[in-house]
Amino acid sequence: MSPKALPYLLLLPATxxxxxxxxxxxxxxxxxxxxxESGPTLRHVQTMASHWKFGxxxxxxxxxAAVVVPIQLAVALSMASIVTKxxxxxxxxxxxxxxxxxxxxxxxxxxxxxxxxQSGFLNSMLVGLGxxxxxxxxxxxxxxxxxxxxxxxxxxWRATAIVMVILVSGMGLIPKEYYEAAEVFGASPWKRFLKVxxxxxxxxxxxxxxxxxLAAFEVFAVVVTLGGSTLPVLMGETFQWQFALQDRNVxxxxxxxxxxxxxAATLFFLRVLRVPKGATI
Amino acid sequence: xxxxxxxxxxxxxxxxxRSAGKFLFIAAIVLICAWVLVPIYLxxxxxxxxxxxxxxFPKTGIPSFDFGSIQFFLSFAGVLKxxxxxxxxxVLTMILSIGxxxxxxxxxxxxxxxxxxxxxxxxxxxxAFPLPLLALPLAVFFIRTGLDDTALGLAIVHTVLAIxxxxxxxxxxxxxxxxxxxxxxxxxxxxRLQAFxxxxxxLVLPGIAASAxxxxxxxxxxxxxxxxxxxxxxxLPAFLVQSLNVSPLHLKFAGGAAMVIPALIFIxxxxxxxxxxxxxxxx
Numbered sequence: 001m002s003p004k005a006l007p008y009l010l011l012l013p014a015t016x017x018x019x020x021x022x023x024x025x026x027x028x029x030x031x032x033x034x035x036x037e038s039g040p041t042l043r044h045v046q047t048m049a050s051h052w053k054f055g056x057x058x059x060x061x062x063x064x065a066a067v068v069v070p071i072q073l074a075v076a077l078s079m080a081s082i083v084t085k086x087x088x089x090x091x092x093x094x095x096x097x098x099x100x101x102x103x104x105x106x107x108x109x110x111x112x113x114x115x116x117x118q119s120g121f122l123n124s125m126l127v128g129l130g131x132x133x134x135x136x137x138x139x140x141x142x143x144x145x146x147x148x149x150x151x152x153x154x155x156x157w158r159a160t161a162i163v164m165v166i167l168v169s170g171m172g173l174i175p176k177e178y179y180e181a182a183e184v185f186g187a188s189p190w191k192r193f194l195k196v197x198x199x200x201x202x203x204x205x206x207x208x209x210x211x212x213x214l215a216a217f218e219v220f221a222v223v224v225t226l227g228g229s230t231l232p233v234l235m236g237e238t239f240q241w242q243f244a245l246q247d248r249n250v251x252x253x254x255x256x257x258x259x260x261x262x263x264a265a266t267l268f269f270l271r272v273l274r275v276p277k278g279a280t281i
Numbered sequence: 282x283x284x285x286x287x288x289x290x291x292x293x294x295x296x297x298x299r300s301a302g303k304f305l306f307i308a309a310i311v312l313i314c315a316w317v318l319v320p321i322y323l324x325x326x327x328x329x330x331x332x333x334x335x336x337x338f339p340k341t342g343i344p345s346f347d348f349g350s351i352q353f354f355l356s357f358a359g360v361l362k363x364x365x366x367x368x369x370x371x372v373l374t375m376i377l378s379i380g381x382x383x384x385x386x387x388x389x390x391x392x393x394x395x396x397x398x399x400x401x402x403x404x405x406x407x408x409a410f411p412l413p414l415l416a417l418p419l420a421v422f423f424i425r426t427g428l429d430d431t432a433l434g435l436a437i438v439h440t441v442l443a444i445x446x447x448x449x450x451x452x453x454x455x456x457x458x459x460x461x462x463x464x465x466x467x468x469x470x471x472x473r474l475q476a477f478x479x480x481x482x483x484l485v486l487p488g489i490a491a492s493a494x495x496x497x498x499x500x501x502x503x504x505x506x507x508x509x510x511x512x513x514x515x516x517l518p519a520f521l522v523q524s525l526n527v528s529p530l531h532l533k534f535a536g537g538a539a540m541v542i543p544a545l546i547f548i549x550x551x552x553x554x555x556x557x558x559x560x561x562x563x564x
Contacts, residue, residue, distance in 0.1 A: 006473075010388035011400055013381045014448060018403055021419070021441050026410060028418035082310060095552050096314050099321070102544035104502030106518050110537030111324045117530065121323050124339035135338055157320060169556045211408065218411045221504040221522055225533075228526070235413075235505060242417060242509055255414040266409045 029259070032252035044249040048241075048257075057232040058257065064148070064233065065216035065265075068155045072212060073205075075156065076163035081193065083164070084171045094168075101161040108158035109225025113139075116150045116226065139226060147227040154222045159215060163208045170204025171197065206273040213265045217258055234258050321541060327531070328538040335531040354535035363520035364539065366432060367501060370516055373436035374443055374500035375493045381440070382447025383489060389448070390455035407445045415441060416506035423510065430512050438506045443496035450495070450554075454488040455481070491554035498547045502540070 034040050048054055079097055086093060100108070115121045116138045123135035138146045174197065182192045198205075220235035229236070234254060242251035327335050329344035332353060354360055385404075389397065415438055420429065428434035458481055466476035507519040515523065521536045528536075548555075 004394075007388040007392035007394045008396075010384040014385035014444065015400060015403070017381050017440070018407065018444065021437055022407055022410075022412075022415065023403075025415045025418040025422070028421070029414065032418060032421075078309070079313060082306070082313070085306070086310075091552075093310060093314070095549065096317055098552070098555060099317055099545060099548055101555070102498050102502070102548035104504060104518060104540055104544070106504045106522055107502070107537050107540040107544070110521075110533050111320045111541070114323050114327050114534060114537075115320065119336055119338040119340070119530075121340055121342065124342070127339050157316070161317075165555055172556075214409070214411060218413060218505070220413075221518070224522060225525060238414070238417070239505065239508065242420075248417060248421065251417055255411075255417055258411050258414060262411050263409060 026259070029252045029255050032249055033256050036249070044247075044253045047247075048250050048253040053232045053237060057234050057237045060148070060231055061217055061219065061234045062261070064151065064155070064219060065213055067152055068159075068216050069209065069212050071152070071156050072160045072163050073209065075160050076167055076208070079160070079164045080167035080171055081197075083168050098161045098165055100158045101165065103158055104221065105155075105158060105219070106221035106225060108154045109222040112150055112154040112157070112222075113225055116146075139230075141230045144227075144230060147231050150226045151219070151222055151231065154226065155216070155219065158222075159212065163212055166204050166208040166211070167201065170201050174200045202273050203275050206269055206275070209269045209273070210266050213269070214262045217262055217265070321545075324534060324537055324541065327534040330531075332529070332531040335534060336529070350531040350535045354532055354539070357532060359515070359520060360517075360536075363515050363517045366511070366514050367516040367518070369432045370436045370439060370507075371497045371500040373432060374439040375497045377436060377440040378443035378447040378496040379451075379489060379493050382444050382492075383451045385448045386451025386453075387455050389452045391460065404445050404448050407441070412442050413438075413503065413505035416509040420510055430510070430514050432514060435507055435510050435516065436500065438510065439500040439503055440496075442503065443499045446495060446499070447492055450492040451485075451489065454485045454492075458484050488554060491551040494547050494551050495554075498544060501543060501547075 033044055034042070036043060083090065083094055083097065103111075113120070117123075118135050118137050118139075120138075122138070123132075126132045127135060137143075139150065178196050178200065179192055182196050187195065218235050219233055220239065223231050223233050223236055229240075234257060238251050238254040238258070241247050241254060323342070326340075326342060326344045328350055329346050329348070331345065331347035331349035334340075334345060334347065335350060385400070389401070419434070419438060423429040423431075423434045428437070462480050462484075463476045466480045467473070471479065502518065504518040504522055507516045508522050511519050517536065517540060521528075521533070521540075525533070
């Protein structure tokens with residue numbers, strides 16, 4: 001075997017696997033969304049768009065991402081700054097901070113259900129403190145905004161850790177000399193954060209934001225656990241059409257919508273936080 | 282308060298400002314740790330209470346160490362099978378993603394060849410796509426090939442989720458081992474495979490194990506594709522999410538704990554590698 005062929009041979013399984021199970025299926029989604037027995041059609045897209053839940057599912061999904069991601073970014077930045085400043089006990093704190101990394105969204109939903117359900121811990125606390133007389137039914141269909149808030153809390157609780165881990169490893173790459181120079185010129189800690197950390201962190205911020213925004217568009221199990229079908233989201237509707245209504249074509253049309261906003265968000269962050277050529281560390 | 286501040290001289294205010302800052306810093310750490318840990322604690326309290334306590338009110342926040350909920354969960358029809366399926370799919374995912382991903386990681390770290398960038402693009406591109414959606418077209422494909430409702434079929438989808446990580450992590454692991462070590466083995470008469478087995482493999486094995494655990498966790502936690510692709514052979518998340526409307530509270534909480542506890546152990550096991558993984562996954 002010639003040594004030139006070796007790298008290709010090693011890459012072959014991964015390439016074939018990704019072509020068969022990643023590239024081809026995504027092409028298949030587009031085909032499913034636009035095809036019927038009698039040739040190409042827009043019928044499935046129309047069915048999706050005219051369904052009364054489509055608009056609210058799209059709206060809630062985008063709103064959820066727009067609320068959750070900035071909060072996560074702010075919290076993760078503070079967590080990462082704390083961790084990088086820490087001298088003793090760094091590993092313990094880091095481990096605790098990154099625990100939610102290993103939790104699924106379903107588990108997070110169930111955890112927050114324990115807090116928000118009618119006989120849950122929040123009601124126990126409120127009644128115990130005498131704030132309310134009887135337990136409140138927080139997660140009812142009349143309280144969509146409370147469900148929304150519970151989902152936001154569960155998502156911030158679960159998925160901030162991943163942003164933090166990316167930012168911590170990004171902060172580790174910033175040379176100490178930059179901070180020392182800034183200190184010599186009398187920059188306050190806050191100034192140093194704004195003028196050194198944030199600009200130097202741009203590549204990490206970019207990948208963290210892309211990763212999290214896309215995951216936020218895929219929100220599913222948390223919402224189902226806490227809100228049932230009261231708070232419709234795109235992924236939940238996709239599941240409904242695929243599983244309950246057994247209509248793959250409309251489900252694929254939904255999948256295309258999620259894919260579309262995901263690509264739009266990726267391009268947006270690539271453009272807004274682009275790293276100038278030659279400016280990398 | 283005002284009297285004290287007027288009395289203090291300048292150096293002392295600086296000092297007290299510093300200690301106030303330090304106090305705030307520690308308070309923030311404690312607060313964030315509580316924010317992470319308290320909800321998990323509350324879930325465990327519910328799991329370790331009897332079914333009647335779980336739906337009772339008000340709650341004390343202290344577990345009664347009654348195993349009624351856990352017993353109910355484990356004896357509930359389909360739960361043990363779901364646990365077994367979860368384990369099976371996760372192990373298959375682990376084997377597939379390392380078996381396919383590690384050679385690619387090695388090739389990326391050791392060779393310069395035309396087409397390298399195209400492969401890197403392919404791997405990075407997977408992250409711009411909502412991967413659980415793959416379950417929709419693959420459901421059709423699996424019915425045609427007889428892979429529908431099987432552990433292997435679901436493991437394939439989970440492998441697509443795990444492969445980018447496996448490739449990037451093994452790439453960074455192999456890059457961390459100087460090629461000179463391998464070259465020294467070649468000059469001492471090893472061929473390429475022997476050198477890899479005797480020199481490189483022992484050094485990267487812990488890291489490979491960590492990324493295997495990571496692949497396991499990805500599969501263990503995945504809900505959407507599992508719920509779409511399995512009917513008879515449901516995994517634990519698929520089982521839980523499909524029975525949410527009909528299952529009593531104590532079943533949900535015990536199920537949640539069954540998902541959380543292995544995850545806690547996994548994260549603890551790979552904590553050393555977490556940052557190596559994501560530091561590289563950044564690029």
